[in-house]
Amino acid sequence: MPRIAYFGPQGTFTEQAARVLAAAEDELLPVETIGAALSAVRDGECDAACVPVENSVEGPVSATLDGLAERAPLVATAEALLPVHFSVLTREDVGTVRTVASHPHALAQVREWIERNLPEARTVVSSSTAAAAVAVQRGEYDAAVTAPVAVEHYPLRVLATEVADVADARTRFLLLRPPGRLPEPTGADRTSIVAAAANRTGALAELLAELATRGINLTRLDARPIKGNFGLYRFFIDFEGHVAETRIGDALAALRRRCNNVRFLGSHPRADGVEATIDPGAANQDFDEAFDWVAAVRAGSSA
Incomplete structure (x- = not known):
């Protein structure tokens, strides 16, 4: 049975995303950290991993970015885009809520709601939204901010649901596998790379120019420091x-020429289904015709 590791424990948004991305026959395996999910695939214990990569409010998930840049390569073959609305869970016997626990990203997205509705509560950071639910079960805290799916796993009372300071907040998740056969192009696809550019003036601008001159639209750009090399950065594009x-x-060939190191992180259909914007003269047919013309010139044609 194929196995998909996901950033757990049970009851997280990542479990919800894994359910969306998994096939009917796949077994879902919760693990404690994003790094553990990636290692489970690299070590052959699982066939794929589901992890968060970016949130529309809190930005990139650094553990995922760093994990993809290091160790053996993994490539994204699919993505899921989930609306992020939380539930607030408590034990049945809780009166006044004085402590609220959750993952830092979750707390940041419900800060205003807590101030309005639980003014006496102090927020406490936990390793995940589901870990916060477990802590509430144990009596360590009064309430947990969790994914809605958490109530299926933990016998807690739903104090509130559909909680979010930003109504259209979303998180994007990736399904990662070892390098192999990629999904076929659909016309609404996303390609991802990580590149270490030379440490000199204009290096990043040169990388982005390789995309711009080919009419390729950028959808995300993040920088992360290279461990052990203060002042040097990787660019996730x-x-x-x-x-x-x-x-x-x-474009990838040009980026490979310019970069000290470039790693391909996958090409797959976009979860939002948005088709690529292609400028005049930048369609695949235009490139094919140009390459054919060069080949004809090399063959001695005067065309």
Whole structure:
């Protein structure tokens, strides 16, 4: 039975995303950290891993970015985009709520709600939203801010649900596998890389120019420090298109020439279904025709 490791424990948003991305026959395996989920795939214990990569309110998930840049390569083959609305769970016997526990990203997204509705409560950081629910069960805290699915796993009372300071907050999750066969291009795809550019003036601008001159739209850019090399950074770049396309392949080849190191992180359909924006003269057919013209010139044609 295929196994998918996900950032657990049970009852997190990542479990919800894993349910969306898993096939009917897949077994879902919760693990304690994002790093453990990635290691389970690299070590052959699981076939895939589901982890969060970015949140529309709190930004990139650094543990996922760092985990993809280091050790053996993994590639994203699918993504899920989930609305992030929380539930607040308590024990049945709790009166005044004086402590509220959750993951830092969750607490940041319900800060205003807590101030309005639980003014006497002190917030406490936990390793995950589900770990906060477990702590409430144990009597360590009065309430937990959790994913809605948590109530299926933990016998707690729902104090409130659909809680969010930002109504349209969303988190994007990736399904990661060892390198292999990629999903076929759909016209609404995302390609991801991580690149270590040279430490000199204009290095990042040169990388982005390789995309811009080919009419490729950037969808995300994040920088993370390279451990053990103070002042040096990796750039995580997402852009529209699929590596199977001529224009994307040409851009990747150019980035590979310019970078000290570049790692391909996958090409897969976008969860939002948004098709690539292609400028005039930047379609795959335009690149194919240009390459054919060069080949004809090399063969001696005067065309």
